Amino acid sequence: xxxxxxxxxxxxxxxxxxxxxxxxxxxxxxxxxxxxxxxxxxxxxxxxxxxxxxxxxxxxxxxxxxxxxxxxxxxxxxxxxxxxxxxxxxxxxxxxxxxxxxxxxxxxxxxxxxxxxxxxxxxxxxxxxxxxxxxxxxxxxxxxxxxxxxxxxxxxxxxxxxxxxxxxxxxxxxxxxxxxxxxxxxxxxxxxxxxxxxxxxxxxxxxxxxxxxxxxxx
Numbered sequence: 001x002x003x004x005x006x007x008x009x010x011x012x013x014x015x016x017x018x019x020x021x022x023x024x025x026x027x028x029x030x031x032x033x034x035x036x037x038x039x040x041x042x043x044x045x046x047x048x049x050x051x052x053x054x055x056x057x058x059x060x061x062x063x064x065x066x067x068x069x070x071x072x073x074x075x076x077x078x079x080x081x082x083x084x085x086x087x088x089x090x091x092x093x094x095x096x097x098x099x100x101x102x103x104x105x106x107x108x109x110x111x112x113x114x115x116x117x118x119x120x121x122x123x124x125x126x127x128x129x130x131x132x133x134x135x136x137x138x139x140x141x142x143x144x145x146x147x148x149x150x151x152x153x154x155x156x157x158x159x160x161x162x163x164x165x166x167x168x169x170x171x172x173x174x175x176x177x178x179x180x181x182x183x184x185x186x187x188x189x190x191x192x193x194x195x196x197x198x199x200x201x202x203x204x205x206x207x208x209x210x211x212x213x214x215x216x217x218x
């Protein structure tokens with residue numbers, strides 16, 4: 001029987017998904033999007049696992065969190081699978097995000113067009129040096145940081161990008177959490193303390209380069 005997304009929503013409760021599975025779902029989503037762009041309607045678990053860089057058994061285990069579906073011998077319907085993953089990741093609507101720290105790195109992130117393409121809308125950026133009436137960066141208003149908590153609370157923002165100096169990181173994170181933020185993408189090169197209900201993903205560019213340098217041979 002062909003899988004129906006409406007059937008899943010009516011009969012299955014929201015699954016509790018392990019963090020590593022959530023990460024892989026995002027990878028599957030990008031692979032599936034490329035299939036759609038190439039007018040591919042169905043894909044086998046072996047083919048999808050191959051382009052995603054995982055074993056077919058791992059892919060099937062990840063998707064099993066949502067029940068058993070697909071057509072034996074044909075594989076998964078690509079559009080159906082995209083909708084299922086999008087719904088699981090909370091991407092069935094634009095997810096509002098704020099960015100804190102509009103310096104060189106923060107401004108570069110504001111100019112990155114991929115966020116909205118993937119379902120994330122940066123509503124505003126905040127910076128300690130910003131002044132009311134400052135020009136927008138790629139259409140995103142840059143607002144004085146003292147207005148951050150009120151803005152986050154008023155607009156029901158649950159996600160934030162952090163690109164502030166190390167010395168300011170923990171204080172900004174505390175304010176974001178007090179305002180209701182539950183997930184933070186941290187580009188500040190430091191570890192911040194958060195309560196258990198808040199998820200932090202650290203992106204330290206220098207560490208990533210250091211790791212890559214191991215594979216460079218003279």
